Amino acid sequence: MSQAPAAEVITIGDELLRGEIVDSNKSFLSERLLGLDIETRWHASVLDDPNDMIDAFRRASERSRFVLVSGGLGPTRDDLTAQVLGEAFGRKLVLDEAALETIRAFFRAVGREMTENNASQAWFPQGAEILPNPIGTAPGFMLVENDTCFFCMPGVPRELYRMMDEQVLPRIAARCGGGRVVRSALLRTFGMGESTLDAELAGIATSGDVSLGFRTSFPDNYLRPVARADTAEAAEAALAAVCSEIRERLGALVYAEGDETLDGVVARLLREQGKTVAVAESCTGGLIAERFTAAPGASEYFLGGIVAYANPIKTSLLGVSEELIAEWGAVSEPVARAMAEGVRARFGADYAIATTGISGPGGGSEAKPVGTVHVALAEAGHTHCEHFVFPLDRTRHRQLTAQIGLDWVRRVLLGEELVGPTLLRRQGGAAPPAKTGAMGDDGRVGH
Numbered sequence: 001m002s003q004a005p006a007a008e009v010i011t012i013g014d015e016l017l018r019g020e021i022v023d024s025n026k027s028f029l030s031e032r033l034l035g036l037d038i039e040t041r042w043h044a045s046v047l048d049d050p051n052d053m054i055d056a057f058r059r060a061s062e063r064s065r066f067v068l069v070s071g072g073l074g075p076t077r078d079d080l081t082a083q084v085l086g087e088a089f090g091r092k093l094v095l096d097e098a099a100l101e102t103i104r105a106f107f108r109a110v111g112r113e114m115t116e117n118n119a120s121q122a123w124f125p126q127g128a129e130i131l132p133n134p135i136g137t138a139p140g141f142m143l144v145e146n147d148t149c150f151f152c153m154p155g156v157p158r159e160l161y162r163m164m165d166e167q168v169l170p171r172i173a174a175r176c177g178g179g180r181v182v183r184s185a186l187l188r189t190f191g192m193g194e195s196t197l198d199a200e201l202a203g204i205a206t207s208g209d210v211s212l213g214f215r216t217s218f219p220d221n222y223l224r225p226v227a228r229a230d231t232a233e234a235a236e237a238a239l240a241a242v243c244s245e246i247r248e249r250l251g252a253l254v255y256a257e258g259d260e261t262l263d264g265v266v267a268r269l270l271r272e273q274g275k276t277v278a279v280a281e282s283c284t285g286g287l288i289a290e291r292f293t294a295a296p297g298a299s300e301y302f303l304g305g306i307v308a309y310a311n312p313i314k315t316s317l318l319g320v321s322e323e324l325i326a327e328w329g330a331v332s333e334p335v336a337r338a339m340a341e342g343v344r345a346r347f348g349a350d351y352a353i354a355t356t357g358i359s360g361p362g363g364g365s366e367a368k369p370v371g372t373v374h375v376a377l378a379e380a381g382h383t384h385c386e387h388f389v390f391p392l393d394r395t396r397h398r399q400l401t402a403q404i405g406l407d408w409v410r411r412v413l414l415g416e417e418l419v420g421p422t423l424l425r426r427q428g429g430a431a432p433p434a435k436t437g438a439m440g441d442d443g444r445v446g447h
Contacts, residue, residue, distance in 0.1 A: 005038055005065035005066060005176065006039075006041045006042075006063060006064045006065055006066075007030075007033050007038050007039065007040045007041060007064055007065065007066040007067070007068065008040065008041060008042040008043075008044070008060045008063070008064040008066070008067045008068070009025075009026050009029045009030060009040055009042070009043050009044070009067075009068045009069075009070070010043075010044045010045075010046060010056050010057075010060060010067060010068070010069045010070070011023050011025055011026055011043075011044070011045045011046070011069075011070045011071055011155070012045075012046050012047075012048065012053065012069065012070065012071035012072040012081060012155070013045075013047075013048060013071045013072065013155060014047050014048050014078070016045045016071075017045055017046075017047055023045060024157065025070040025071075025155065025157060025160055026043050026045075026070075028157070028160070028161065028164070029068045029070065029160075029164060030043075032164055032165070032169060033066070033068075033172075034182060034184055035169075036169065036172055036173055036176060037176075037180065037181045037182040038066065038172070038176070038182075039182055041063070041064065042060070042063070042064065044056050044060075048072065048078040048079075048080060050080060050083075050084050050087070053072075053080065053081070053084040053085075053088075054084055054087065054088045057084070057085055057088040057089075057150070058088055060148065060150075061089075061145050061146065061148040061150075064148060065147065065148060065149065066148075066149050066151070066172055067148060067149070067150045067151070068151050068153070068164075068168070069081060069085075069150060069151065069152040069153065070153055070154070070155050070160055071154070071155030072084075072152075072155070073121060073138040073139075073140065073152060073153070073154050073155070074121070074138055074154070074155075075115070075117040075118045075120055075121055075137070075138075076117065079120075079121075081152050082123060082124050082125060082128075082141070082152065083123075085125055085143060085150060085152065086124075086125030086126070089125070089143075089145045091125035091126045091127060091128075091143070092125075092126050093123040093124065093125060093126070094123065094124060094125075094126050095122055095123055096122050096123070096124055096130055096139075097122075098130070099121070099122040099124075099130050099139045100119060100122035102132070102139070103118055103119070103121055103122060103137050103139075106136075106137055107137075118137055121137060121138050121139065122139070124139075124141050125141075125143050127143065127144070128141040128142065128143045129141060129142040129143075131151070131153070131163055131167040131168065132163075132167065133154060133159055133162075133163060134162070135158065135159055135162060136154055136156060136159040138154040138156075138159065140152050140153040140154065140163050140167065140168075142168075142171060149171075149172070149175065151168045151171070151172075153168065180228050180229065180230060181228070181229055181230065181231060181232045181234070181235040182226065182227070182228050182235065183226070183227050183228075183229075183232070183235040183236050183238075183239045184224060184225065184226040184227070184239070185224070185225055185239055185243050185257060185258070186222055186223070186224055186257065186258055186259075187222065187223040187224075187225070187243065187246060187247075187254050187256075187257055188220055188222055188254065188255055188256040188257065188260075188261075188262070189220060189221050189222070189223060189250060189253045189254050189255065190219065190220050190221075190253065190255055190262065190403060190407055190421065191253050191407065191419065191420075191421040191422060192221065192250075192253055192421070192422055193221070193422065194214050194216050194221050196422065197214065197221055197223070197250075198214060200249055200250065201223075201246060201249055201250075204242060204245050204246060204249070205225055205242050209227065209228050209229060209238065210225065210226070210227050210228075210238055210239075210242050211225070211226050212224070212225050212226075212242070212246075213225075213226070218396060218399070218400075219396070219399060219400045219403045219421070220262075220403075223246060223254075225239060225242045225243060225246065226239075227239040227242065243257075251416075252411060252414065252416040252417075255407065255410060262403065262406050262407065262410065263291045263292070263294060263295065263406065264295065265410055266292075266406050266409050266410050266413070267292075267295050267298065267301065269409075269410060269413040269414070270300075270301035270302075270409075270413065271300055271301060273413055275301065275350040275351065275413065276301050276302070276303050276347075276348075276349045276350050276351070277292070277301060277302055277303065277349050277350065277351045277352065277353065277409055278302075278303045278304055278305055278343045278344060278346075278347035278349035278351075278352045278353075279292070279305035279306075279343065279352065279353045279354070279405070280305065280306050280308055280318055280339040280340060280342065280343035280352065280353070280354040280355075281305060281306070281307050281308070281353075281354070281355050282307070282308055282309055282314070282330070282339070282354075282355055282356040282357070283331075283355055283356060283357035283358070283359050283373060283397075283398060283401060284355045284398050284401050284402050284405070285307055285309065285398065286305070286307045287398055287399070287401075287402040288305070288353060288355070288402045288405045288406065289302070289304075289305040289307075291402060291406060292305075303347040303348070303349050304347055305343070306318060306343055306346075308320075308339065311325055311330050314330065314335065314338075314339060317342075317346075318338070318339050318342035318343055318346070319338070319342040319345070319346075320335055320338040320339060320342060321338070324338060329368070330356055331356050331357055331358055331368055331372055331373075331374065332356070332374060333374050333376075333385045333387060335356055335374070336354050336355070336356050336374035336375065336376040336385050336387075337354075337376050337378070337383045337385050339354035339356065339376065340352045340353065340354035340376035340377060340378035340383055340385075341378045341383055343378075344378045344379075350379065350380070351377060351378065351379050351409055351412060352377070352378045352379075353375070353376070353377055353405040353406075353408065353409065354374075354375070354376040354377075354378070355373065355374070355375055355376075355401050355402075355405060356373070356374050357371075357372055357373025357374060357397070357401060358370050358371065358372050358373070359371075359373075359394045359397040359398050359401075360393070360394050360397065361393070361394060369389055370391075371388075371389045371390045371391050371392060371397060372387065372388070372389050373387065373388050373389075373390065373397070373401050374386070374387045375387075375388075375401060375404050375405055375408070375420075377405075377408045377409070377412060377418060379412065384408070384418045386418075386420050388404075388420055388421075400421070403421075404420060404421065
């Protein structure tokens with residue numbers, strides 16, 4: 001049994017270390033490598049500093065078979081990758097005339113004059129193989145140092161993505177063979193915190209050949225089961241078995257696999273079942289409607305919505321009585337139920353979601369603290385409503401509330417129990433809160 005080749009990703013740029021941009025290139029490159037059964041063992045981000053770069057390159061050459069380098073191939077003074085990589089291994093820079101002409105042709109094609117500093121992008125360490133860049137001015141290159149292959153690519157994501165798929169992966173595949181096969185999946189869950197998920201899945205994926213990783217992407221948690229075997233068939237069978245075991249344990253908490261989003265799942269289920277939905281939003285301010293309409297063709301299942309932020313709008317457009325608001329307050333179960341039932345009746349939808357809450361940062365009270373929210377789902381003959389208190393900032397409170405609404409639509413379409421999330425849930429339930437006056441969604445007394 002041969003050991004899988006080790007891979008490393010190095011991203012270069014001061015802006016990465018200063019936190020000015022999110023470094024998504026690392027995750028992209030590692031994911032693509034996994035498709036070739038190559039696991040990334042190390043990630044590094046390095047300043048545009050020659051000494052730091054040399055140190056990173058030399059360390060990588062001692063431990064990795066493949067090193068993917070992103071960034072530092074531009075025309076400016078801080079783009080040093082080719083120069084420094086050559087210096088690290090005693091390779092002088094040489095001009096590639098074909099690359100220089102390609103750069104000149106790029107500028108001619110867009111009607112611009114090439115500045116002299118762009119010519120620096122045509123200099124490469126001696127012995128490098130040039131990797132074409134059809135959508136940018138920075139060619140990449142491959143450099144082999146002893147048993148290590150360096151692949152240097154632009155940091156611009158769209159240029160890097162294309163070069164990785166068209167130039168780098170085929171070269172890596174040609175050099176691989178005989179290693180262990182790796183297969184992985186991504187299971188998306190909503191409603192349970194990371195530590196609780198880990199406890200729920202105790203005993204699963206504990207062998208050396210099958211592992212399970214956890215990643216939070218608020219408000220969701222992702223599970224990454226990975227299986228390793230000597231053959232593709234064995235790895236795929238082991239992966240299928242662990243995914244099946246996870247789904248059996250978690251049930252409807254797993255809402256999708258791979259790239260499918262919750263929005264996409266809900267849209268697909270509504271289409272398949274020929275059902276329609278409408279929304280009445282207060283504290284979420286249209287977030288649920290935006291998510292329903294983000295996909296093309298949403299008019300097949302999404303009929304419309306009303307953002308009823310002020311109390312008079314709840315009354316005039318949704319039919320919520322002034323007496324109900326006066327008695328219970330706008331942030332209450334009775335009002336949430338009335339909003340859902342009102343919008344469902346007015347739009348003629350099969351289902352309707354309503355939200356009303358206090359997203360903060362102000363406006364709370366002892367009976368209705370900041371973070372309180374009521375979510376209701378109305379269908380023919382029945383309305384389900386729960387209230388929660390989520391101690392979150394305003395943005396995440398609204399995001400989590402919108403996610404609950406979408407998840408409830410998914411659950412009702414699947415015939416699953418409508419439950420609220422346990423993550424960050426301080427208190428809540430179906431019982432209406434105490435009467436505290438006609439408070440609006442921002443905590444102010446309603447008109």
